[in-house]
Amino acid sequence: MSETLKIDKVINNNLVRSYKDGKEALVMGKGLGFKKQKNDFIDETLIERVYIIEGEENSNYLEVLLSNIPYTYIQTTNEIVKYAANSLDKKLDDTIWLGLTDHIYHAIDRAKKGITVRNALLWEISRFYNHEYLIGKEGLKIIEKRHGVKLSDSEAGFIAIHLVNAQMDDTVKIQETMEMIRIQKKMLDIVKYHFGIELNESSIHYDRFWTHLKYFVRRLFKGKQSIKEDLGFLDVIKRKYPNEYKCAKRIEEYVQKELNYELTEDELIYLAIHIRRVIGESA
Numbered sequence: 001m002s003e004t005l006k007i008d009k010v011i012n013n014n015l016v017r018s019y020k021d022g023k024e025a026l027v028m029g030k031g032l033g034f035k036k037q038k039n040d041f042i043d044e045t046l047i048e049r050v051y052i053i054e055g056e057e058n059s060n061y062l063e064v065l066l067s068n069i070p071y072t073y074i075q076t077t078n079e080i081v082k083y084a085a086n087s088l089d090k091k092l093d094d095t096i097w098l099g100l101t102d103h104i105y106h107a108i109d110r111a112k113k114g115i116t117v118r119n120a121l122l123w124e125i126s127r128f129y130n131h132e133y134l135i136g137k138e139g140l141k142i143i144e145k146r147h148g149v150k151l152s153d154s155e156a157g158f159i160a161i162h163l164v165n166a167q168m169d170d171t172v173k174i175q176e177t178m179e180m181i182r183i184q185k186k187m188l189d190i191v192k193y194h195f196g197i198e199l200n201e202s203s204i205h206y207d208r209f210w211t212h213l214k215y216f217v218r219r220l221f222k223g224k225q226s227i228k229e230d231l232g233f234l235d236v237i238k239r240k241y242p243n244e245y246k247c248a249k250r251i252e253e254y255v256q257k258e259l260n261y262e263l264t265e266d267e268l269i270y271l272a273i274h275i276r277r278v279i280g281e282s283a
Contacts, residue, residue: 005042005050007033011063014071018042024053026062028074048078051094062098069105076146077101080139084163087135096166099174103158108149119154121181125161127201128181128210132160168218176221183220183258184213187251194247195279205277212274220261237269244272244279 009017010033011026018027029046053062066074077100085092110117119125126133136156144150165177188210192199199206238245248271252263263271 004044005047007036007038007040007042009038010036011067014074015066016042017063020050020052026051026053026066028066028071030071030075049074049097051097065098065102069101072146073101073105073108076104076143079142079146080104080135080159083138083142084132084135087138088131088163088167090167092163092166093168096162099165100159100162103162103174104143107151107155107158108143108147111149111151116152117154119157121178121185122154122157124181124185125157128207128214129160129164132163133157135163136160180214180217180221183217184210186254186258187213187217190250190254191247191275191278194250195243197279199278203278205274205280209274209278212270216267216271220255220259223261237272241272241276244275245269247275248272 005018005020005025005027007016007018008024011017013034014028014030014032016027016033016036018025027042027047028049028051029043030048032042032046051062077097081092081097081100107117133156136159137153139159140151140153140156161174161177161181165174168177188199245268248263248268251271252268255261255263
């Protein structure tokens, strides 16, 4: 039998504070707090969302934030997240719900004022996170239907980043996810400029190189080095592919400057191997 929740505080007609499994929670539902008071039982049929709060500071922040956002925006986010979870066939981290609600609210507000925000990484997002981007495009349709505001494709990219973030196995801020993609793009640019070629973006090795960079950069942001291995072919790679290894060293220089991180020898070698493969299909 599920736990029957009691109201600890009525925040507004659609939002109340409660406790679930001993943890503070914000419970949302249309009319859920209407004419209710402390210690009243919550009507479970009205519950649309339960958000568990971690920390007193977050509690105060969330109460203020959600009390100022019309409930229609919360319902919009619920619809987009539900669609995304079904499409991706994955459970999304609850952190997406609050961040996406806040983003949608301010994106619509900006659009009404004629202010547009350009997503400088839109191409990379649409190319390498295409599924999430297409969901973002569907999200724009949901927003237009519910709020009568047509947002730009840049906003589909921002929604996609929230979805990417919600699939990670650890908590990463949206700004960090955007920064990771920017750094990955810069690494690709270093390869292109070093060899003076355009990379074959439709090749399997290009996709694999991007995937390698994605996990590589995530480790950099965590401050974690890859496991050092005794790779007997290190010197062989350096002798056989000196230019690719030199390019990997240029990436290392960039990483040291940008993140103050020194690559291990095996990280350099793996980069050189991926670089060799991707330029081999682009030459």
